[in-house]
Structures are given as C-alpha cells and as structure tokens.
Amino acid sequence: MIDRERLALRRHVLSRHVDAGRVPGLAALVSVDGDVHVETMGVRDLDTRAPFTRDTIVRVASLTKVVIAAATMALIEDGSLRLDDPVGGLLPELAAMRVLKTPASALDETVPAEGPITVRHLLTCTWGFGVLPGPDLPVNRAATEAGIANVARPAGMDGDDWLARLAELPLMRQPGETWLYNTGYDVLGVLIARASGRALPDHLRERILDPLGMRDTGFHVPAEHLDRLATAYEPGPDGARAYERPEGRFSVPPDFPGGAGGLVSTVDDFHAFARMLMTGGAGVLSRASTELMTIDQLTPAQKEGAGLVPGMFDHTGWGFGMGVVHRRFDYPVKPGGYGWDGGLGPTWVSDPAERLIALIFHQLSFGEGRPAVNGDFLTWTYQGLT
Template sequence: MNFEPLAAYLDRITAWRIPWAEVCVMHGDETVFRCRSGFEDLEARTPIGVDRIINLYSMTKIMTCAAGLQLMERGAFLLNDPLSAYLPEYAEMTIRHDVSGSAPALARATRPIRIRDLFAMTAGFTYDLRSPALQEAAQRTGGRMPTRDFAAALAKEPLLFEPGTRWNYSLCHDVLAALVEVVDGRRFGQYVREEITGPLGMDDTGFDLPEAKKGRLVPQYTFNEERNKPVRKDGNGFRLGAEFESGGAGLLSTVDDYIRFLHALTNRGTGANGARILSPAAVELMRTDQLSEPMRADYNWEQLAGYGYGLGVRTHIARSASGLLSPHGEFGWSGAAGCMALIDPESRLTVMYAQHMLNSQEPHVHPRLKNLVYSGLGR
C-alpha cells in the first residue's frame, strides 16, 4: 500500500480552496493511513488538530437509516407499510401542480407514502425549511420544534409528486427519525445513543454538544466566490429548533468516532468491539439500488454518475458510467460541509473523509479521493 499520492492531494486542495482536510483509511480492522492538512482556523493559522468535532450534516442520514433498519429487523414495521399506519397525519396527502400563469393547483394523492419511500427519498417531500407549516410549528413550539412536531407540520405541506414514482432529495430522513420515535417510544437522540453509538463506543457523536466539548468544535467556513476565499460561517442551518434532532442533518462527530460506525457497516453490521448493530442481510438491503428507471432522471448529480440509491446511501452500480476505481457495491454518503463516507464490504475498506466548508467542492474532491484511495490500496 502506498498512500503518498493521497496525502499530496490533501495538500493540494488545502492550498487551493479548502481550509483543512482529514482522511482516515481502514483496511479490515486496521487503520492503514491517516492524514491531516491545512488550518482549522484560517485567521489564526491554527493547524487542524486531533479529535476535532464537525457538523456531519447529511452523513447523519446513514445512521438514521441504520436506526430505521434496526426497527424493521425487530418486526416493528415493514418497508411496504403505509406511513400513516404509524403517523396518522400522513393519511391524506395533496400534490402540488404548478400551472403556468396561475396559482398552484392541489390534487389528492392517489398513492400512500410507504415507509420505504422515507428511506429511498421517494415520498415527494421538498427540502424547504422555510415552508409555512414548518415556520408556524417553530413559532407554536416556542422555538423548540421537537422532532415529532416537525413531522406533523411537514404533513400539512403538499407533495411534489405521487409517492413512489420519482426521486427527490428532501426531508424524508427527518420524518424517518420521527417514525423511530413513534414506534420505539424514545426520543430519536436517545435511541441512537442507546442502540448505535453507545454499543459501538462512540462517545463524541450526538445531536447536542456538551459544554465541555464546545472548544473542540472547529470553525466552519463557506467558499465565497466573489471574494475568492473561504469566509467564516458557523452554525447548522438545518437545526430548526432547540429540540429538533434532525435525522437528515443534525449529528456532530469526529473522524475517529464516526469511522467506528462506518466500519461496522463495512463489517456487515458488527463493530470492531463485537457490538452488532445490524444483520448482514440488513446491510445488504441498505446498499441495494432502489431506483426505478424513471427515477434515474431525477438522480442526476454529476459526482454520482454510475451510482444508484439504496436505503439512504449511494451505491455503485456502473463503473462504465462513473469512470471510478470503486468496485460495484461500494456505498456511503456525504455532508453539506464536505465530509464523505466510503463503505466497501468486499474490499474490507472503510474511509472517513472530513472537512468543514459549505460550498464544499464535492463534485471535484470526492471522485478523485475515491480513485486515490483504491489506487493506494493496490500499490
């Protein structure tokens, strides 16, 4: 193995636009490469340190789907169950039809939202965090917006399409977190702590940051195109209230902590410490492509060419389309500030890449990163 080109690449991107970058590569149960480059605080020129805490944003989605799959394994629901059997407010949904030159028309949905639609992003939701119903719920709850209240409010908003007919990146996994609460009885954060992060020994992962750990939260930046440089932009804009445990974008973690979870998925559900969080069959289902052919037109992000979409994860299905060295079956997801998970059971490979910059340059960075990892593995 030789990961010197990967280290050189991190140096290049941190000299280019990204303040800092960190990557950890595991092969089997062993960490075979670890590298950090750049400055966690650009103004103070502070090099990126050990055990720094970041917003995972949408990499939260992988853990939320793992939590949902745990409950499915335990017989709490089936993927084909209607969501309204557990969240009754979703029994009668409307669909918005934009008519040129006039106000949008609403029609009654003829298909139910099924639980599988939450996992697969096919429910018809949007990602509009400022929709009228969500704004009203935030005011009504005094800014708390508990996860269950969020889901009840979202049900008042019209869908974009008939559930199960198209794909749209949306608030599906935030509703899935509410479903976990309703089915299990615990708050979503408590469920995650007691059923996933606790058993895996992940002490630095959660929806809230204790006072003692706030000094480890690294500054967050966004790249300002007009000024041609990163500028400071702290905070998580996806957190709609003090009690909103966002299954779509709410977790904070470290590289060392979150790779324990990712490694458990690489190991088909069992962590390095022997804790089993999912069965091998559930991990296989998670990375099984769920897209119908009509949905592929919606799933068209350039960095995901050659990938399908499983239960909350990208899944590699066509090397001829991606042009990548990743084998078929490699899966994972990424986050708004640029972090990325790579999970590959066949190669016994786990990668956690971290940065903390919105406007993250993902289409440029992530495909190159994958190629460098697989190239280094074979050297």
C-alpha cells in the same frame, strides 16, 4: 493492503489544497481489512489556528441519513416497524395526503394520493416530497414561508410542529413515484421517536452509537468538547470564509434533531459505523439489514427525471440513506460500492470489492459542487492500494 509509501504522495496532493487556503484543515482515513491509516493537516479554525486533529468534530450533514436508516432498520428488526407498512398509524398527519397535479401547480391544484406512504418510501426518498429545483415553485415558496425548508426552521419548532406544518402542504409527487432528496429523513426522525417511544437522540444513542463506541457523534456538542468542533467555512473568492463558529447552533441540543442532516461526528466514529455495515452488522444490525441498506432500492422509473445533478443516476442508485455504485465513474469505486457526501464537507466511500473504507472530514461546504480536495483524496486513495 495499504501502500503507505504511495499514501505519502497523497498527503502531498492534499496539503496543496490546505496550503493554498482552499480548505482550512482535514482528517483523512483509509482502512483496508481493519488496517487503518489516518492523517491530519491544517487547522480547524483559521483565527485561533487550533490544529485539525484526529478527534476534531465536524458537522456531517447528509451523512446523518445513513445513521438514521440504521436506526430505522433496528426498529424493523424488533418488530416496531415494517418496511412496507403505511406510516399513517404513527404519523396520522400523513395518512390522507393530497398530491399536486404537477410539481409546478398551484397549491390548490391537487389530486388524492393514490396509495399510503410507507416506511420504505421514506427510506428510499420516494414518499413524494423533497428537494425540487426551482425556488419559484409555489410549493417551495410555501415550504419556506411555513418555516419547514431545509435551513429555515424557527426556534422552538420541534419535530411534531414541523411535521404538522409539512402535512398542510400537498406532496410534489405520488408516493412511490420519484426519488426526491432529503425531506423523508427528517420525517423518519419523527417516526423513529414515535415508534420507539423515546426522543430520537436517545434511541440513536442506545441502539446505534453506544454499541459502536461513537462517543463524539450526536445532535450537538457538549460544552466540555466544544473546543474540538471545527468552524464551518464556505468557498469565497479569496479562500475559505467562516459562516458558523463552534458556539453556534450545534453548541446546544436542537429543538428538532434533524434526521436529514443534524449530526456531528469524528472520522474515527464514522469509521466504526462504516465497519459495522461492511462486516454485516457487527451485532448492531443483522446481515440481512445491512445488505438491504447497501443495494440499489430504486426502480428505473423512480430514477427518471430525479437526481441532485444531471446524470446522477447514470452511475449510482440509492440504498437506504446512501448512494450505491453500479458503474464506475469519476473515481474508481467498483460496482457494489456505496457511500455519500455531506454538503458541509465530508465524503465517505466503502468499496467491499477492495475491502476499503475511505473518509475525508473537513468543514468546507460544497458551494457549487464537491470540493476538489475530496475528489483528489479518493483518486489518490486508490493509487495507494496494493
């Protein structure tokens, strides 16, 4: 159960971050067995002082991945895809890839791929290409120059164009060898469109979003709701500073709806999605699919030398689109819990052992690490359980 008296103490802890100007505003949701508690504070724009409300829309960044994973599982359930089938039939661009001898090799120092790329490889981020520290690596420089790096997509580039440019580069690792974050989920977005015969936003809307009532989730914000989109901020020496306002790129449909981080949503919409996972699919997916998504899918060898931060896989693994806890670490999520962060602010945790879903949504980017307000939210959420 939720101890609302103790949650009042949590509100005091969170409000200190807002009052100090470290984060402009936020929405925090805690749900235990469907008993939902939501609190909001601060503003969604420091200039207009519009309040951060429960229906404020935020860029969820990497929380997009788990929604894309669910959309992929829906296609597996109807037989359009299979987990261990090669993707080359639908993505011929990736059917005969070359692989760098080492990640630091020159682009012409390659060997043939030892096997095909599968749907499972994309879901587990082990298909061979992704975020690899080292901006001076030849493959990273080439990705930036080709306009396919995470934040460097030229206007007018659609998913087919993006994939064609990506396929001209060698893989960093052999398919199935190592967890490399992010890029596989953009590839999944293209795969979903081709497997379903529909644009990715349409498939997502019909198969996942509408059945769950996620009306404010999508790849852009319609004009009539744009006033609810929070301004995006980044940490600065004197507090949060704006870098993208509502009239920016999310005000129009994107040329390439990115499966790795392109969605916007609200705290209630994402709670509906998290409830679907925790309750075994809720008619959207089968229990078998949600169980596959929420268990660690990586082998020890795939975790070796991988991770976004040192020691990441000491306490977590990776399911489909999310991290999975196998050892308690900096906050008390029990083994079997799962969730992920969105680098533009949001954090989501589901803890089946506590029957808990916890969400904090704001628009302060992570900068050099997760904002302190996110960690405080999780710590004090557990203090408020009985």
